[in-house]
Each structure stands twice: as structure tokens, then as C-alpha cells.
Amino acid sequence: MVVCGDDGLARRLAAELRDVYREHVTVVVPTASEARSGSAHRPAGGGRFGLLGRIPAARAAAVADEQTAAVGERVLEAGEPTEEVLARAGVTRAAALALVYEDDATNLRAALIARRLNPRLRLVIRLYNRKLGQHLEELLDQAAIVAEPGLDLRELDSSTTVLSDADTAAPALAATAVAGTSKIVQADGLLLRAVERTPPQRGQTADPGLCTLALLSATTSDPAGNEGSELSGDQGPQLLPDERAVAAATGRGIVALEAVSHTGAAQAIPRPGPAALPFGSLFSKRLRWSLVGIVAAVGGIAVASWQTTGEHPLHAAYITLLDIFAINDPAVDEPPQRQVLQILSGFVGLLLLPVLVAAALEALGAFRTATALRRPPRRLSGQVVLLGLGKIGTRVLVRLHELQIPVVCVENDPEARGLALARRLRIPVVLGDVTEEGVLETAGIHRAHALLALTSSDTTNLEAALYARSINAEVRVALRLFDDGFATAVYRTLRAAHPTALTRSRSVTHLAAPAFAGAMMGRQILGAIPVERRVLLFAAVDVAGHPQLEDRTIAESFRPGAWRVIALDTTAPEDRRPDLASSTREDDGRHAGLVWELHPGYVLRAQDRVVLASTRRGLAELLGHVAPHTTDHAGDGYR
Structure with missing residues (x-):
């Protein structure tokens, strides 16, 4: 088995294959220079191997394990998974290859090279893009048949499987927010x-x-x-x-x-059309009451004109509107009652002008913000506060939306990939640093049911959890933590400090690794579900x-x-x-x-x-x- 990757999933997958299935594994990790340069542009936070970072720190893990690697594991340093590197890793003789780099393009290039080197190779590829993954499976399987005519991939159990760690982990992460949830395992039909x-x-x-x-x-x-x-x-x-x-x-x-x-193919992320804008959201409550008052005033003047002049009610209302809009002749030679009504109508017309301008401005602002991020309602309660809208947070947001659970998102990066989805689904979002005072309060943490801290930083998730507990001691908390020892210490401390509140820790690599390892063992593995x-x-x-x-x-x-x-x-x-x-x-x-x-x-x-x-x-x-x-x-x- 060959595993190529640049984060914690690669090392966890290699350990799964080695310790559980007793397979011989070659692990391809970045070089030391790439580990140092990669850490400069990756999110801060604890890594799978202590506080060394989120592997490109895989190099740090490789250095730590190289001298004490278990029998059946070989560590190979390499920059990119080129043809030469894959050949050195033994892809031409391997039974399966897992490409679990965080970059989809890197995995795609390496998969094309590996399929050319070994048409009989079982490929397991990590891709976030679902649609691309579906096409890639068909392309690579067809490429194997073209490279070796007469090859029956089904008999050899050699095929291409595209998985996403985000999709694999999202149901378990979402399940921590609610009790009594369903866990789905899907394999083709x-x-x-x-x-x-x-x-x-x-x-x-x-x-x-x-x-x-x-x-x-x-x-x-x-x-x-x-x-x-x-x-x-x-x-x-x-x-x-x-x-x-x-x-x-x-x-x-x-x-x-x-x-x-x-069932058919896996459902893609929902892409609903533009949400219908309720009429009530066009105008504020104060403006609506102002319009009601003006309409009542116009109706009262029209009734008074009908009673005093004895004209037909429709004609009286018509004359009143002409007076309000200042397009009627002055009532110089008319009775005093008519003159007074005309003056009152003109006064109402003066009041109507700023109300119409305000209505136009509010309607314009409402339409402009229809495609903007929605703010959390003031009286919202029982919601799940979701921190982080990266790859994992986006998938969890989809899952919570499918379960019809109210969600408020908090994101620091205005360019995060999940913001577009939250905008389409009309889900409230608070833009700001969760470690700053007032951000969680804006998200309504004091009335929230659960907090899902899914950012890429251990310290940020922990700080948010502690701050949330200081506001709402009974809130259910689930943290995404990379380091095992750190996660254990956090769990025990929070449980001891808040024995009646529920605390959970989750690692995406630990949730996803069994599914990836199962896929490397062959198509006979249909899927995996986490149980605690x-x-x-x-x-x-x-x-x-x-x-x-x-x-x-x-x-x-x-x-x-x-x-x-x-x-x-x-x-x-x-x-x-x-x-x-x-x-x-x-x-x-x-x-x-x-x-x-x-x-x-x-x-x-x-x-x-x-x-x-x-x-x-x-x-x-x-x-x-x-x-x-x-x-x-x-x-x-x-x-």
C-alpha cells in the first residue's frame, strides 16, 4: 500500500493500514523545506503530532517516526508526487495507492500518472469537488482499460474510488449537535x-x-x-x-x-435559487405605521369633503387626492369648509413626501441586501452556533440544513468558501473573530443549544468553547481538535469543570481514515459509520x-x-x-x-x-x- 499526503490524514491512514489490516505501507510526505514553507501559509493550530502544525508537519511526524517506524512501514520524503517519486514508492508493484493531499489539483495530476504506471492499481483519491470526483472515477477506470485491453477491473477489484474527508466526517460532526440522528452509508446504488x-x-x-x-x-x-x-x-x-x-x-x-x-448518485450541495424577498422586509415597522397613518388621514379628509359638499364619495376622494398632490385649483371662492379641507390636504401632502422618499430608500436597501449575509434574529433561541466555514464547516452546514436545525455561523474570513452557500440558504452569519468579545453574543450563544467549533485552529476552538461556557454553562460543545493528547486533556478538564454539560471532541482525520482504509482494501468495503x-x-x-x-x-x-x-x-x-x-x-x-x-x-x-x-x-x-x-x-x- 502506498499513501501520499501532506497532512494528518496521510499518517492516520498509514497507521490504520499498518496496525489494523497488517499491510506493508509506504508513506510519501513533503520534504523538510516544504514543511517549513507550508506552515507559513496554513492555518495555525495544533497538529496531529503535538504542536508542530497541521502536517506539512507531516514531515515533523516522519522525522519523529523514521527511527522507530513499525515493521511494514517505509517513509519517503518527496516534494511533488511526480512520476519518478511514485515509481520510487513502488506504485508499479503496489496493490493500492491513496492520494490524500489537501490540494485537489495535486491529487488529480498524481492519479493520472499512477494510472499510467499501473493500470491494475487500486486508486483512492481525496477530492472536495464532488462533481469532478464522479467524472474522474469514470475517466481513470476507462484509462486503465485502454492502457491494458481486456482488463476486467471488477475481477481484479482494481478501480478508482473518490472520497472526501469533509463528506465522511460531516455527519458525525453534525450528529454531535443533536441526539437521535441518522448516519448514512452510501455506495453507488x-x-x-x-x-x-x-x-x-x-x-x-x-x-x-x-x-x-x-x-x-x-x-x-x-x-x-x-x-x-x-x-x-x-x-x-x-x-x-x-x-x-x-x-x-x-x-x-x-x-x-x-x-x-x-438511491441514485450522491446529492450535491443544494443550490437554491434566489430566496423570495418577503414584502414585509421591504419596509420597517415604523415606516409601515407612518403609511397607515397617512392613509387614514386621507380617508378622513375624503369623508369630511363628502359630508360637507354633498358630492359623490368618489368625486370627493378624487378632489382630496388632487389637493394632497397640489395639482388642484386653490379654493378661493369656495365655502370655508372646502378651504379648510384643502389646507389640511396640502399639509398631509407635505407629510407624505418624506414618507415616500424613505420607503423608496428602504426598498432599495432591502433589495441590495437580499444577496448579502443575513444577520441573526434578535430573539433566536435553540440554534446551533457553527464556527468556521471552511471545507469541513461547509459540509456540516449542509447537513444541519438538511436536518432543518436552526444555525448561526461565525466566520472570520470574508472570502471563506462557505459564505456563498450560507448566503444562498439565507442562513445568518456573523463576520468577525470569534476570540473577540461580543462576536459570540451576536450569534446568540447565551440562548444556543450547541456550539460546533470547527475552525482549523485548536487554540481558537478551545478559546471559543471556554468563552461560550462562561456565557452559557449548559451549552453543548463539540470541538474539532487535531492533537489526541490535547483533545483528551481538554475533554477531561471541561467535563470536570462542567459535569452537567455535554462536551465532545472530534478529529476529522480519525473520522475519515477508516473509510479511506476500507476503500484501499477493495470495493467490498461499502462505507463506515462512527459510533462515538x-x-x-x-x-x-x-x-x-x-x-x-x-x-x-x-x-x-x-x-x-x-x-x-x-x-x-x-x-x-x-x-x-x-x-x-x-x-x-x-x-x-x-x-x-x-x-x-x-x-x-x-x-x-x-x-x-x-x-x-x-x-x-x-x-x-x-x-x-x-x-x-x-x-x-x-x-x-x-x-
Whole structure:
């Protein structure tokens, strides 16, 4: 396996492949000079390896690990992933290559070179641009077939997979803001939905859905989970529990496989048209009342003219309007009543002029600000305050918007990529440095439900969390932190200082690495979902060659804490596709070839293919990458 990258994801991915799957890994990291120059233009903050920066500090990590690298890992310094560099890394002989540079263009160039060097290579590419990723997968797979005619990528399990760490981590980050959220795993035409359910009330049991995937460490006093409790020796989440464990777990939430449906391509970021401008927003409340008063005055004068002159009401109103706009003849020879009404009409006309000018100016300003950033409403409460609208923050914003959760964003950079999306979605944004006094107050932190600190700086996120807690001690806080030791210290300190408030720490690289590692192992890995600080993988596995599955019943093949069969592919072997996509559907919309409600006595045959829910170490054991492990698979956790 070859991993090329310039940030924490590269090192985390290499460790995942080496420690969990026992693969031989070559890691390509920037040179020392590039690490120093790269740190000059990257955001400040703690890196994956202490306070050395956000790797281009990968070089610092490489220096720290080079002398003590585990068996099976080789570190290679290189500037750009050129053809020569990739050849030195062994791409021509490698089974898989992961390109996880932060720059999409760098990954794209390297992918084209690697595909030319080795058409049979399995490519996993990190791209933020979803549309480009879809086209790139087709292009590189076609390029492999052209380079080596007759090559069957499906049989070789060699293909191109484009992933985004932002997309992978966003659901888990958004889930920290609310309890009872859904976690989606999507692979081409197959969509799995795992629903996190809060602990039931006393005397009730949680609905397990199709099956229970995990028992949360959540309790009735901590509905979002006693996360991080493993660090202090308490009970953490239990993955793939058996029925006895589920029955005995009173007061704990569950992650259940609730629904399975067929879907098309992944949805892109919503791009709604210009929001309709409400009529009431054109004019201020004071101006509207002024207009109402003038209309009432005009109506009163018209009625008085009708009563005093005896003319038709419409004619009286017409004369009144002429007087107001000063286009009527002076009532010199008219009765005194008519003269008085004309003077009053002229006075009302003088009052009307500045009101009309103010209305025109306010309407113009309203239209000009319709495409500007919206300010937070004064009485907004129960919202999620989202700090940072970079790559990660933008994806989390989309997820929260899909869940219809009120959000107020705070961003310091007026050119941040997420501002355009917030403008289109009409989401309130506060432009300013979150560390400055008054910025969080403007975002309504004193009435907020949760704070998601997702900037690229550890210190900024921590400072914002501490300041938010000083204003609202009960606000739910989730911090994006890069350094593990720092995250652990922060979690313990905040939990000790505010025992009744919920605190979470998240690392994007830790959330994304399992999905990238799974993709490098082949198309049989469908996806991954985080369960607190652990992770569950979904995989499609052929029963043949696996004694733990072959000739065993569904009940006998279940290994609590390791793997569980959740579906059976009934498609004929010659008609199967590795991606589990199908052009046909059943009437209920489910995948036509998969059976989800399995009888526990069904015996798995060699020609069967199954969909598994598995821990990382359990899947590695099943695939023969590690020896059987009899412990509780503690290695599936991540901090």
C-alpha cells in the first residue's frame, strides 16, 4: 500500500493500514523545506503530532517516526508526487495507492500518472469537488482499460474510488449537535441508514429496527453518550452486541439499522435559487405605521369633503387626492369648509413626501441586501452556533440544513468558501473573530443549544468553547481538535469543570481514515459509520473461502463484537456487480438482489455473498490480515 499526503490524514491512514489490516505501507510526505514553507501559509493550530502544525508537519511526524517506524512501514520524503517519486514508492508493484493531499489539483495530476504506471492499481483519491470526483472515477477506470485491453477491473477489484474527508466526517460532526440522528452509508446504488436512538423511558425498550448495530454509552442523564469514558476506565460503546447484551443494557441508547433503500448518485450541495424577498422586509415597522397613518388621514379628509359638499364619495376622494398632490385649483371662492379641507390636504401632502422618499430608500436597501449575509434574529433561541466555514464547516452546514436545525455561523474570513452557500440558504452569519468579545453574543450563544467549533485552529476552538461556557454553562460543545493528547486533556478538564454539560471532541482525520482504509482494501468495503469514538464498517464479502461463514447458519456466523451478517445477496454469481448497484428495483424500492430480514437458521453456501457489519479488527481477521483475536476488540476505538 502506498499513501501520499501532506497532512494528518496521510499518517492516520498509514497507521490504520499498518496496525489494523497488517499491510506493508509506504508513506510519501513533503520534504523538510516544504514543511517549513507550508506552515507559513496554513492555518495555525495544533497538529496531529503535538504542536508542530497541521502536517506539512507531516514531515515533523516522519522525522519523529523514521527511527522507530513499525515493521511494514517505509517513509519517503518527496516534494511533488511526480512520476519518478511514485515509481520510487513502488506504485508499479503496489496493490493500492491513496492520494490524500489537501490540494485537489495535486491529487488529480498524481492519479493520472499512477494510472499510467499501473493500470491494475487500486486508486483512492481525496477530492472536495464532488462533481469532478464522479467524472474522474469514470475517466481513470476507462484509462486503465485502454492502457491494458481486456482488463476486467471488477475481477481484479482494481478501480478508482473518490472520497472526501469533509463528506465522511460531516455527519458525525453534525450528529454531535443533536441526539437521535441518522448516519448514512452510501455506495453507488446501495444506501444504509443507521439511526441513533436515545435511551428509552423507564419500562420501555428501544426499537432495534432490522438489527442492533451498537449499544451506546449513553445514559438517561447523558443523552448524547458518556463519550470518552473509555479513557477514564468507564464503560464505552459496545459494537455488534448479542441479544443478551441488548436486553441487559437498560438505560443505554442504541444504533439500529432502520431502513434500506435504493438511491441514485450522491446529492450535491443544494443550490437554491434566489430566496423570495418577503414584502414585509421591504419596509420597517415604523415606516409601515407612518403609511397607515397617512392613509387614514386621507380617508378622513375624503369623508369630511363628502359630508360637507354633498358630492359623490368618489368625486370627493378624487378632489382630496388632487389637493394632497397640489395639482388642484386653490379654493378661493369656495365655502370655508372646502378651504379648510384643502389646507389640511396640502399639509398631509407635505407629510407624505418624506414618507415616500424613505420607503423608496428602504426598498432599495432591502433589495441590495437580499444577496448579502443575513444577520441573526434578535430573539433566536435553540440554534446551533457553527464556527468556521471552511471545507469541513461547509459540509456540516449542509447537513444541519438538511436536518432543518436552526444555525448561526461565525466566520472570520470574508472570502471563506462557505459564505456563498450560507448566503444562498439565507442562513445568518456573523463576520468577525470569534476570540473577540461580543462576536459570540451576536450569534446568540447565551440562548444556543450547541456550539460546533470547527475552525482549523485548536487554540481558537478551545478559546471559543471556554468563552461560550462562561456565557452559557449548559451549552453543548463539540470541538474539532487535531492533537489526541490535547483533545483528551481538554475533554477531561471541561467535563470536570462542567459535569452537567455535554462536551465532545472530534478529529476529522480519525473520522475519515477508516473509510479511506476500507476503500484501499477493495470495493467490498461499502462505507463506515462512527459510533462515538469507535467505528463500524459495512462490507460485501463472498462466503467462499471464509470458514467463519461457509456452511454456518446466520446465527452461528455472528461473532459479537467482531462481525454480523445483515443482508444476503441473492443475485446469481454471474450477474453480480462489485458495487452492489442494480438496474432493477422491487416494488418497495429496496435493492432487488438483497434480502435483509434473514432467518437465523439459513445456512450460508459457498456461492453466497453477504453484507456484513463489522469492526475494523474483526474485518481484518475475517479477511485473513490478522490472527484471530479473542479480546473485546479494543483496537477498534479511536481518540
